Amino acid sequence: MAAKLIKGAEVAAQIREELKKEVEELKAKHNVTPGLVTILVGENPASVSYVTAKQKTSHELGFYSIQDSQPADITEAALLALIDKYNKDPKIHGILIQLPVPKHIDSNKVLLAIDPNKDVDAFHPVNVGRILIGNYVFLPCTPAGCQELINRSYGDPKGKEVVVVGRSNIVGKPMVAIMIQKLQGANATVTCVHTGTPKDKLIEHCRRADILVVAAGVPEYVQGDWIKEGCCVIDVGVNRVGISEKTGKAILKGDVHFESCAAKASYITPVPGGVGPMTITMLMKNTVMAAKAAAGLIKI
Ligand code: NAP
Secondary structure, eight states, X not given: OOSEEOOHHHHHHHHHHHHHHHHHHHHHHHOOOOEEEEEEEXXXXXXXXXXXXXXXXXXXXXXXXXXXXXXXXXXXXXXXXXHHHHHHOTTOOEEEEXXXXXXXXXXXHHHHHSOGGGOTTOOSHHHHHHHHTTOOXXXXXXXXXXXXXXXXXXXXXXXXEEEEEOOOTTTHHHHHHHHTSSSTTOOOEEEEEOTTSOHHHHHXXXXXXXXXXXXXXXXXXXXXXXXXXXXXEEEOOOEEEEXXXXXXXXXXXXXXXXXXXXXXXXXXXXXXXXXXXXHXXXXXXXXXXXXXXXXXXXXX
8 A cells, every 4th residue: 555544533633632722721811611512302323422422522622511312202393492592502602413303303494593603513504605705614524624634644735636526515515615715724726526527527537636535425436547646535435335244333435445546645544534533523623613703712
């Protein structure tokens, strides 16, 4: 393997150390404690484990942190009222609703009910618009994590060719919006390819990329002969392709054929252990930013 592995867990730990210091400083100098509420509706085991991990990290960083678990049969009106309560609570700077919510609740209504200044997932249309005009405080966690991984391993993407495979609202499109910003850590030339791109053209675009971000949801899609020697490959994909007989756990594959791409790239994220570990850390970063904005320390 020629490529250096981008170890998401190590980068995430480094960012959490930086955040911990920032939180201590916020408390000591400004009497501000970042506050996060995670709202869980029902007891979906995957959702329970996600909110548990988010709570654990927020406690480790010294946040004021609330886990609000609601029964699966909570009415939509009651959930909206709960969100309103946290919108008005000055100790809470970030509100996270763990998705999915039960089918009788309109998830769009729920996301729209969150005060955009407390929307630490950055899914509210106001925050999507803020990102497009380059005047934002939060970025969606997964593409923001990719940006950190690029900058802290490969280096500044300024002037580089970035190709994004996939255009979903939570990964592909915000990744494009982040990388085209005339800002430090971005300022790249960006192309987005998707199912509307003929396959031969898609491969041509991939071959031009200095930085290739793949979020297609297709296991081992991008092949080594589609990429440029020395490029940086960020594999967002997490695909369960079977169950290991040895461990009984899911076998995970990314959207990139790891062996052939690692032989040519200069940097590559593994799956698991690349982009995945960054997501919770970026949520914490967003909560710190929300607390700073609420205290008037940065402009929102
Ligand atoms: P998604 O909503 O299914 O979107 C996939 C995108 O890829 C769509 O824009 C689709 O194009 C495009 N696409 C699908 N097949 C393609 C192909 N053969 N050629 C070119 N483009 C293709 O998925 P997502 O939510 O963005 O997630 C993508 C992957 O990242 C999934 O494996 C997901 O599990 C993973 N993920 C990981 C994390 C993490 O924290 N590590 C977070 C989020 C997602 P169209 O728009 O034309 O349909």
